[in-house]
């Protein structure tokens with residue numbers, strides 16, 4: 452089997468006005484769909500970020516892949532390094548930590564590595580989880596992802612979720628997510644409302660959902676004093692506190708006094724960071740993410756390292772479609788070292804906005820691991836065309852939550868005065 456061509460298609464899908472520590476989601480989220488075709492008539496799928504700087508690198512690699520044997524992942528890596536090595540494609544939001552050269556190579560490698568695994572699985576008639584060492588679970592548990600949000604994007608109709616700008620609104624949102632998807636744990640995206648409101652929201656969630664693990668993630672937007680106070684006030688309530696402060700030294704200082712483990716998908720995003728974080732004991736739980744750790748195998752290696760160094764492992768998520776979800780599910784199935792429910796932005800996407808033919812469904816907050824060959828998803832070419840047209844028409848070329856907030860609601864002060872835009 453040899454690669455004959457690779458198509459990279461940017462897509463856009465509707466995204467609600469979800470607030471985070473740096474701004475607010477724009478009306479559309481961007482992704483890139485990677486399709487690797489072979490001389491056997493098969494295709495393999497991968498999914499990645501849709502920002503223009505990243506797309507440019509994906510396309511440069513795509514042009515160089517014809518002739519590749521999809522089983523030869525070392526050769527894939529060599530080709531990606533030859534083209535991307537030393538280059539840096541930074542994202543504008545900074546919510547997934549520093550974007551240096553190593554992370555750029557890993558992020559560009561990922562969708563092609565996933566697509567090669569999809570092809571290998573189809574070729575052998577085995578699910579991707581088998582190629583990764585075998586499924587150790589047949590259901591993958593996800594956590595419900597809660598966001599402070601406006602009722603609508605300015606100038607748009609209100610969405611079905613309603614506003615959530617206080618603890619009661621966030622509990623109502625958690626109820627909706629629990630009713631529709633059955634999630635049994637929740638993560639609150641913090642760093643948006645005043646810290647006392649987020650503490651109150653976590654207490655309100657604890658009361659409304661006794662026994663459900665809870666996490667809070669302000670994306671490194673608090674100073675050490677605020678972070679220490681929040682940690683103290685949430686003693687015994689959180690399973691972990693995610694990225695309360697910026698940087699490994701500050702995380703290590705807080706970890707020494709915090710009553711719960713600290714988690715990250717920001718201060719440890721490359722191997723170099725991990726070698727610094729381990730001796731500093733800065734992190735109790737790492738959120739892996741195959742999209743920026745270099746693909747499925749690299750993320751398994753990360754999980755193994757975490758296991759040996761006594762660090763728990765969960766998975767991070769950005770807005771994504773069904774190919775990414777399939778990859779996460781196979782990876783999680785074949786990674787016994789995972790210790791916590793996975794993050795997913797899935798609920799915030801409209802069900803009809805996807806590029807896979809069979810919609811995924813959550814039962815009791817979990818997805819059943821497919822046993823069909825490859826990733827177990829097929830490309831819906833009409834949907835791909837529709838979401839690609841939407842990409843062309845929406846005018847967005849990179850994610851910019853901060854710029855959007857400044858444009859549509861210049862009087863909103865995150866962590867101080869968060870209200871519906873006028």
Ligand SMILES: O=C([O-])[C@@H](O)[C@@H](O)[C@H](O)[C@@H](O)C(=O)[O-]
Nearest residue numbers: 471546547668716768769770
């Ligand atoms: O999409 C968001 O607003 C999230 O804040 C996301 O970008 C983060 O990367 C992520 O969910 C996280 O856990 O930090």
Ligand SMILES: [Mg+2]
Nearest residue numbers: 668693694716
């Ligand atoms: Mg996070």
